[in-house]
Amino acid sequence: MRKAIPAALVTVLAAQLLTGCARTARSADTGADLADSRIPEKVPAGTAIAVGAPETEVALRLSGQIGKLPFKVKWVRMSGGPQCSEAFRAGELDVCSAAEIPSVHARWTGLDTRLVAAEFRKDPERNPVYELGIAPGVDVDTLKDLRGKRIAYSPGQAQGALVLRVLAKAGLSEKDVELVELPSTGDVYPTALGSRQVDVAPLGGVNIKRFTAKYGKDGAKTVKHGLRDDPAHLWVPAESVRDPGKAAAIREFVRFWARALIWVDEHPEEWIEGYYVKDQGLSREDGEYLVEASGETSIPADWDPVIERHQETVDLLAEKTGNEPFDAETLYDRRYETVAADAVADTARDGEQDS
CATH class of the missing domain: 3.40.190.10 (Periplasmic binding protein-like II)
Structure with a gap:
């Protein structure tokens, strides 16, 4: 019955794939097969994307990485399903930070989107969202x-x-x-x-x-509910990753996003002061609480378990809402599957060489 009323080092969950070949990415019924579209090696000159990932923006600024992005960025101060889906529909946004549900809801409302990165909490039982x-x-x-x-x-x-x-x-x-x-x-x-x-x-x-x-x-x-509630993604409209230039820029953004997560985990004091206190207006005590509550972050190099879990969510929501179930695989663009995890591994290797 319804009543309507007005972190430490990022760890890689799975071993790196040894091949450079892209995994198959099946598209939604509304689009072409993205797996057949090669992403350019370099971002074409003049490419620009609009990004709604406020935490990443601040992390890149605090870490000194924001000026190294090899494309133009329009930062949009929004994240999450409702705002980002509307911006996608209006053609005003190319990348958004969101949990796993918005992409499912978007499919049922006719909005063709893809997930291009995934992150989780290393210890979800101890650190639920x-x-x-x-x-x-x-x-x-x-x-x-x-x-x-x-x-x-x-x-x-x-x-x-x-x-x-x-x-x-x-x-x-x-x-x-x-x-x-x-x-x-x-x-x-x-x-x-x-x-x-x-x-x-x-x-x-x-x-x-x-x-x-x-x-x-x-x-x-x-x-505490005892369930995993920690999936987080970079979410994009399918139209953006069908565009070769934007697809390349989004791949590079995924890499910078992963490096930003590493930086945040390695610099909790700077993150508390720069993001929670100065950007969000929270007290230092609140910032310390949030850093402790979130724990460490993990980035999977293999999306099979991610998609399997997402399928369970799709099936449950379909049953409870009366919507048609669908293959959760179609929500993912697997050309990006190892991009973030590769960036994590590369950053770790660079750190070892410098030490």
């Missing part, structure tokens, strides 16, 4: 206790998919709870919990810390 916020006075200690509760739900976003996965793990369906549709932006969920508009909501980032600090004295708490 989200925890379930429990409103003051609500009796929830285990997932089974969610029965009959009002749960904040944001369709088409990572938090919404997590709610469905949590219910499935608990052996519950949407009919066993009341899904309250609320946007997951800003402090909407903590506020809804504090005011008892909902009983349960997935909280992420500094909201976990702030929610318990503000409402803990009244009995509020968080409960």
